[in-house]
Amino acid sequence: MTRSKLVLLLTIALLVLVFLAADGHKLLTLANLQSQQAAIAQWIDHNLLLAVSGYALIYVLVTALSLPGAAIMTLAGGAFFGNVYGLIAVSLASTVGASLAFLVARFLLRDTLRSRYSDVVAKMDRGIEKDGAFYLATLRLVPVFPFFLINLAMGLSGMKMRTYALVSWVAMLPGTFVYVNAGTQLGQIESTADILSGDLLFAFVLLGLFPLLAKFLVGFAQRRKAYAGWQKPARFDYNLIVIGGGSAGLVSAYIAAAVKAKVALVEKHRMGGDCLNTGCVPSKAFIRSARAADTLRHAREYGLESVPVTPAFSQIMARVKQVIARVEPHDSPERYRGLGVDCLAGEAKFVSPWEVEVAHSDGRAERLTARSIVIATGGKPAMPPIPGLDQMQPLTSDNLWDLQAQPERLLVLGGGPIGCELAHAFARLGSRVTQLETGDRLLPREDADVAERVLTQFRKDGVDVRFGHAATSFAEENGEKVVYCEHQGEQVRLVFDQVLVAVGRAANTEGLHLEHIGIEPLANGALPVNDDMSLRYPHIFACGDVAGPYQFTHAAAHQAWYAAVNGLFGQFKRFKVDYRVMPWVTFTTPEVARVGLSEAEARSKNVAYEVTRYDLGDLDRALTESDGGGFIKVLTPPGKDRILGAAVVGCHAGEILGEFTLVMKHNLGLNKILGTIHPYPTWNEAAKYAAGEWKRAHAPGWLLARLQQFHRWRLGTGSQERNNP
Structure with missing residues (x-):
């Protein structure tokens, strides 16, 4: 704990002790207030300004230090200053005191809470940012909630100070008025319980529900605004339309069919998406061949004769295609039609928030409507705007699998997972690989010791890893392909046969006509999804690479559950996507x-x-x-x-x-x-x-030391003498 925090804590403790030592808790009682009412009222008549100031200061201290007696102080405000001035004094003093308690809790405890439970605090802050004002108003309006606990709890959240003070002031006014008004009839009150009758307490509960009702009405108004100008169909062709037949789209359609919803799946290219056709499946098959080549090359380590390996590259790529073909039935239209999904081969674009136009691969066009729509159009390799790169016929994780001849000299741009997996595999198959990374290490999302272990193996296997090299231009010179790089202020020239670009992926949103319905991608190209995977319209969802932030097949499937379930049952209950435990694997060696x-x-x-x-x-x-x-x-x-x-x-x-x-x-x-x-x-x-x-x-x-003594004792005196001659 810092010195300033310690000083503040000791100051608070001292003030509380002084309050208790002076029997302040006995002074702030209803009986004492009633017995002293006449004398205090007479003194106030002659010292009004001093009385109001002193009263406000004491109220602020009682509230800020969370001392008992705030209710009695409120009654005193009505008894001595009347309804108008009492209400003004109490409302301002209580707001200032509550805000000070809020700040004290934040200063003393929030940093500790954030350091120990960062994920919990971050989640709490997101909820407070979105709905905190409504829930704070509800708590303030219902007197059954201890206000000092509200002050402390909100201080640990990420709520802004001005929001807290304003909402507290407004929401406490009704309860403050009831107590101040009761204070004007102080002589008729036998206990504080008389102030809040059952009927009045019930009225406060109803009033406390108002913020939640207001939240619903605000949400309703926002939805009405989003849908303004659009006519919702009277009936729908489908419960759910899924655009994209990759990992996210397949899982969304599968879930919808499993709960007997009528669902259509629109895919313009190949079912299975990137994972089956250009990503996970082919790359892992390719890596397996590379690992087999390495095993043969180092067979002596297993007691066998090592053999020189001359990869039959075209056969390796043929095997990759065979593996894809074996996995393909799992993602085929035939399988999903058997599950009850209408699989449509074509390209979809939005006509309205509920309607898409599908241009079928056979030339037909039709319009389909759905209560909910899931966008799962995936991603594509990002292509950096480097002069001359497009003239090099660059390889990417998409078109690599059509390669039939192994490049002798391969240049790889990027030190992320895809770049590392493919660079290492090609090196093990015999290509001379040069890998360029603008940063200072491979796999920048991992710790330095992890990246160093991978780098050691890469260099052992012949990968020429160049850190701090930024490609600035490509050209063809004397029949050779060359790249110019900037490295520590100097220009570096490298020669290569083919270049593989692996510098990230971009979301696929072209052709969806999203601008027609007012949905704009973020700066990184991904769609701006909410916590429930919905977009601007509560019935339109996005999941997978097109939504981010994770670009993994298992992350896409995880998001797809939320998109499908919220799309089908969101009018009853909506689930917020949970990223707390997200694993991933980079398949290097x-x-x-x-x-x-x-x-x-x-x-x-x-x-x-x-x-x-x-x-x-x-x-x-x-x-x-x-x-x-x-x-x-x-x-x-x-x-x-x-x-x-x-x-x-x-x-x-x-x-x-x-x-x-x-x-x-x-x-x-x-x-x-x-x-x-x-x-x-x-x-x-x-x-x-x-x-x-x-x-x-x-x-x-300490316990092990005691156990050692116990076991020595159990051996007996003679044993101790033999062990210690």
């Missing part, structure tokens, strides 16, 4: 898998943490396979086993990560992993050993 916070993210969010590490080189299964390079790193709060984040670097990292993801999702902790039987010898034993490292570091030393 070694694999990199992570869930939750990295060390860099924890530091940037001021989250206190400690690190537990386990070296995979100590795992028996890794030793049997001669593949022990890597480690597990787990972040936990100091002294606690709750997992803040976990990173696994090494063989089968993606599979090992699953256990940490499950534990995080269900708030179980490392002790639960340690108490779970893991079969031997398996890679997942590594999770148990990592948990064991945490347990060993947190073993109670």
Whole structure:
């Protein structure tokens, strides 16, 4: 705790002690106020200005310090100053006092709360920002809620001070008036319970519901405004129309069909989207071939004769196509039609918020209506505006799979997951790979030690990684393709045969005619989704790469559940998307898998943490396979086993990560992993050993010392003499 916080805390404590020592809690009682009413009233008649000022100051202190007696002070305002002046004095003093209590709680506790529970605080702040004023007004209007608790709780939130003061002042006026008015009849009151009759309390409860009703009315007005100028159809062709047949679209359609909704799925190209046709499936098949080549090249490590590997590149690409063909039935129109989905081959564009026009691949055009619409049009490789790049016929993760001849010299732009996966695979297949990264390390979203482990393997396998190199122009010179880069103020010239661009992905929104219905993409091209995955209109949703912020197949499927369920049942209940536990894997060698916070993210969010590490080189299964390079790193709060984040670097990292993801999702902790039987010898034993490292570091030393003494005592005196000749 800082010195200023300590001084403030001690000052508050001193004031409270003085209040109690002076029997202030006994002075601020109804009986005492009634007995002293005449004498105090007479003094006020001769010292009105001083009385009002002193009264206001005392009220502010009582409220700011959360002392008992605010109700009596309010009655006194009516008794001594009347309805008008009493109401003004009390309303202003109570607002100032409440605001001071709010600020004190924020100053003393919010930083600590934010550092220890950053995710909880962030979620709370988002809710407060959106609906906080309505809920604060509700709490203030209903006198059954202790106001001092409201002051402290709101101080820990992210509510703006001016919002808090204004809403508190307005919402407390009705209750303040009732108490001030009661104070004018002080002699007729036997207890404070007489002030609020059952009927009056019920009226306050109804009044307290007004902000929530107002929230509903505001939302209704916003919806009316959004739909202004559009005529909602009297009937609909479908309950749900899904635009896009990739991961997000397929899951949305599947869910709708599973609950017997009438659903149409419109796909203009190939079902399965990027994941099946150009992303996850082909890239992992390609990486497997590269890993096989590396195994053959290093067979001596397994007691076999190493052999030179000459990749038959066209056969490798043929195998990639075969793998796609084997997976394709899972995402085929035939399968989804069997599930009850109307699969339409064509391109859709919006005509109205409820209506899309589908240009079928056979030339037909038809208009379809739906109660809800899901946009799941995916993404595409981003192409940086570098002069001459488009003349190089650049490869991307989309068109790479049509390549039939292996490039001898491959230039890779980008050090992110896609660039790293493909750069390493081509290098293992024999290409001379140069990888350019404008930053200072690979995989910039991961910690430096994780990226360093990958870089070590890349350089061992011959990848020429160039950091701080920004491509400035491309050209063809003397029959060769060249790139000019800027590096530390100097120009660098590199020669290559083909260039692979992997600098990120952009959302697919072209042709949807979104501007016609007033939906504008964000600066990064993604659609501006709300917490329930809806867009400007509550019945139009977006999910997957077109929505962001994660561009993973599993993230798209996760979002699709919210889009489909909210689209079908949102008029009854809406669910907010939950990103608390989002794992991902980069399929380099070694694999990199992570869930939750990295060390860099924890530091940037001021989250206190400690690190537990386990070296995979100590795992028996890794030793049997001669593949022990890597480690597990787990972040936990100091002294606690709750997992803040976990990173696994090494063989089968993606599979090992699953256990940490499950534990995080269900708030179980490392002790639960340690108490779970893991079969031997398996890679997942590594999770148990990592948990064991945490347990060993947190073993109670004092207890172990006492146990050692106990066991020595149990051996007997003679044994001690033999051990200590």
